[in-house]
Amino acid sequence: MREFDYRRADDVPGAVALLGADPEARYLGGGTNLVDLMKTGVERPARLVDVRALPLNRIEPTDDGGLRIGATVTNSDLAAHSGIRHRYPALTQAVLAGASGQLRNMATVGGNLLQRTRCGYFTDLTQPCNKRAPGSGCPAVRGEHHNHAVLGASDHCVAVHPSDMGVALTAFDAVVSYETADGPGELPLAGFYLPVGDTPHRETALPPGALITGVTLPPVPVAARSRYRKVRERASYAFAIGSVAAALDVSGGVVRDARLAFGAVASRPWRAHAAERVLTGAPATAEYFAAAADAELAAARPLPDNGYKVTLMRNLVVAVLSELAEEAAR
């Protein structure tokens, strides 16, 4: 590991000032991804600015009836929060579906959004990777890609974003707040992650040196009837091969409102707007749920070894929406 300077920040402006404009400096949250990447040499920061002690560890109601989650709230505290469990249960389920109890106690909300892909080529310094070494190529396109993207990818990169939390946050229109030396800013999660295109190394729209300070959930009444379902290669403690965050409001057998987002199928948590448009106003039946999934997955461009994900996601959407519709009918 490269030697590095370490500073602990006491307040947000101090943290931003400590990082400065240094491209070789990194904020340290729980460290569950960054420290691991430093050990393997994927990340080689010259300075770490520890932000764990910043006063950003609270979940508070907003004036319009939403919730503001501080950036250093741990995954554990987010999942256990009664307001989240009551009003956005799919978010609690998504967080609990990720990592292990130990890692959830360490990892932070801000860090979760900025975690890197687990693509085996990205983490292997002996391999080319356009995300890690721009212009070096993407071996995954013709190599090992059974868990890579089927939506929104390019020939330059087919890696998927590993977050579970981010999928639920995307379904519920969360907004990311950040601080820079020039003042604060906001980015809806829908625009937080950049399209892959030919610049997969540029992952977010955050300005250089920006520190994520929190994530705000707007009031989303339909989210009270929501669910997160994750499919993985073992029963626990594994990344998704496909996941769905869904919320459904049904009355009189008709869908009044729906939210749907997919995980592990794209370089970012994937909001399924095309599917939501099909669902709204449609009968709450498996036939229409399948039609909604098909509308979203029509854009899928699977690689030779990951076409199963298209079928998997279709079945997952139908299963989760059917469960939510059954609950609503009870």
Place this chain on the structure above:
Amino acid sequence: MASSTSSSVTLNINGEKHTLSVDHRTTLLDALRERLDLTGTKKGCDQGQCGACTVLVDGRRTVSCLQLAVASDEREITTVEGVAEGDRLHPVQQAFLDLDGFQCGYCTPGQICSAIGVIEEHAAGWPSAVTEDVRPEAAPPPLTPEEIKERMSGNLCRCGAYVQIAEAVARAAAETRTETEEAAA
């Protein structure tokens, strides 16, 4: 800005303070084992995937291989060496002994620290990924074998002593509940 690659830290371990100079690259795990001779905490994968290095930091189970020592300054750390009360083993330790919750023993310190965390997290009403209804108005989930397996999934055991480990955690949790109820009565 002057930069340096090492710092003086005070590690509060099992109630005892140790002040030492650490290279910033040192993990809490390596500081415990290599600097303080607290070798109960084990290095397995060193990548946060196996749980052998689990300790309690400010009461919460944490993998010490991904925690930098310099970032552990002034935090309250409990290792497997610090969970017993004098000669009286922690209920989790006693249950692992009585029910054969190990074979080679390498993962055991991490399993024990993790189980202590699991029992506290469950007592605090935290749901898990296998909890049917996570809403706060639902009844708290009983600590079923399925719940224990999910909550302990961050601790691998290459010998495969999982069946006895799950039984040991269940017994220790039941004993802890009884003690809490007796104390309250």
